[in-house]
Amino acid sequence: MGQQADNFGMPTRFRLVPFCTAIFIAVSVFALPADGGEDHWRVLVKRITATSRAESTAVLVLFDEDVIQALRSRLPRTFTIVPFRHADVPRQDAFVPAQLGRMYQEASAATQNFSDVWVVERVAGPTGRSRAAKFAYMAASMNRTRVLRDSVLISRGTVALSRWVDRPGGAAQRVQMRQAMAYADSVLARGTPELVPITRPFTQNELALDPDTLSFYVTSLSDTSFYTIGGCPDVENVLWNAPERLGQMGPGVVPVLVKRIADPSPFVRERVQEALLYATQDDRILARTGGEYLRFYDQPSRSPRDIVEAWWAKYGHYWTAAGSTR
Numbered sequence: 344m345g346q347q348a349d350n351f352g353m354p355t356r357f358r359l360v361p362f363c364t365a366i367f368i369a370v371s372v373f374a375l376p377a378d379g380g381e382d383h384w385r386v387l388v389k390r391i392t393a394t395s396r397a398e399s400t401a402v403l404v405l406f407d408e409d410v411i412q413a414l415r416s417r418l419p420r421t422f423t424i425v426p427f428r429h430a431d432v433p434r435q436d437a438f439v440p441a442q443l444g445r446m447y448q449e450a451s452a453a454t455q456n457f458s459d460v461w462v463v464e465r466v467a468g469p470t471g472r473s474r475a476a477k478f479a480y481m482a483a484s485m486n487r488t489r490v491l492r493d494s495v496l497i498s499r500g501t502v503a504l505s506r507w508v509d510r511p512g513g514a515a516q517r518v519q520m521r522q523a524m525a526y527a528d529s530v531l532a533r534g535t536p537e538l539v540p541i542t543r544p545f546t547q548n549e550l551a552l553d554p555d556t557l558s559f560y561v562t563s564l565s566d567t568s569f570y571t572i573g574g575c576p577d578v579e580n581v582l583w584n585a586p587e588r589l590g591q592m593g594p595g596v597v598p599v600l601v602k603r604i605a606d607p608s609p610f611v612r613e614r615v616q617e618a619l620l621y622a623t624q625d626d627r628i629l630a631r632t633g634g635e636y637l638r639f640y641d642q643p644s645r646s647p648r649d650i651v652e653a654w655w656a657k658y659g660h661y662w663t664a665a666g667s668t669r
Contacts, residue, residue, distance in 0.1 A: 387463070387495050387502060388417045394491075394506070395459055403427045403450060405464075405476060425453050427479060438475055447478040448524075454482055455517040458509035466494070466501040480505075485520070486513035486571065510571045512584065541630040544664035549627065550595035560588045561599065564614045586614045590621020597622050598662050604651045616647050623654075631661050 400422040404411045411424055418424070427450055429442045438446075454460060460483040464476050484507055491506035530536075563569045563585035570583050589596050600622060603615045616639050622628075623636035637654055639647050 383496070384413055385417060387504075388414070390495060390504070391461055391463075392418070395461065397421045399423075399457070401425055401454060401457055403453060403479065405479065406472060443475060443478055446475065447482060450479055450482040451485060451517075452521065455485075455521060456514060458487075458514060460487060460507040461504060462507070463502055463504040466503050483507045486510050486516045512571055516571065538626065538630045538634060540633070541627070544661045545594050545627075549593070550662065552592060552595040557589075557592065557596065557599065560585045560592075561603070564589075564603070564611050564618075565608060567610065583614055583617060586617035587621060589618040590624075592622070594622075594625055594628055594662070597628070598659075601651055601655050601659075604648050612647065619651065628658075628661075632658050 397419050398421045400418075402414055402418065402422050402424040403426070404414065404424060405427040408426075411426060414422075415424055427446060429438065429446055462476075462480055462483050464473075464479075483505075487507035487509050489505055489507050491504070493505070494501050494503045496502075566585065569585055589600065597619070600615050600619050604612065604619070606612050606615065616637075619637045620639065623632075629636060635654070635658075637651060639650060642650055
């Protein structure tokens with residue numbers, strides 16, 4: 344006998360394969376249908392579990408403890424359920440900016456390691472909660488692409504759902520964004536940490552690079568397909584991957600990039616500028632330059648090549664004298 348199918352044409356029997364998934368559930372405070380009759384929430388749960396793999400899964404529920412308990416009784420235990428709410432808003436339908444920001448930060452942190460995110464929202468909910476739900480969408484779209492938008496009928500209305508999956512390198516970029524946010528919070532709280540001046544040149548160990556990794560990313564500077572998309576659903580930014588990776592390789596990459604600033608290709612020259620912007624903000628470099636790193640866009644009257652050559656003439660001795668002592 345063939346397998347039966349549910350209302351969505353999916354087999355009622357399926358095998359779950361481990362995969363990282365996160366799910367945002369945005370719901371109203373109406374009580375769920377009682378068990379015993381037709382359970383429309385089981386239909387919603389089946390829709391999610393039929394298309395997403397379950398292990399290491401998170402479910403973020405917006406505002407409703409009843410829904411949290413209902414989903415815990417229906418979803419496999421491998422789904423982690425996280426409430427999305429703010430304790431300072433009893434009715435949970437009006438939020439000040441600081442509260443919205445706090446919920447967004449917590450949602451982003453809770454989902455940064457998940458590559459597959461579902462957003463599920465009851466249509467035509469209260470205005471305040473609808474505005475708050477936008478922050479769940481922002482967290483879901485962080486370095487992810489929406490691959491599905493659909494809706495499901497339940498006993499008291501319609502639930503809209505969308506699915507977001509990782510772009511290449513999405514998880515790593517989210518970690519970097521969290522680190523940058525933590526650093527910004529630290530600066531706001533305590534001020535910019537004072538750099539301890541260093542006067543000695545770099546040592547050979549400080550300048551060491553893996554030659555294969557260096558060669559790969561330098562070659563990729565001219566690859567126009569080597570990028571990811573960042574930003575939010577309303578504004579998307581192209582993030583070139585090769586400059587970012589080169590900029591993270593440490594002080595040893597700077598002389599290599601300085602030599603490429605005169606590359607014949609305008610596209611490559613722009614990517615080299617980006618890489619130098621990242622690389623010269625390394626704390627070990629800033630401690631030698633008194634905080635001066637390579638900036639280009641605030642000096643429109645000078646060519647990037649002139650900016651780089653002047654900076655290198657001033658500080659290049661820290662690299663050319665590598666191996667000497669203080």
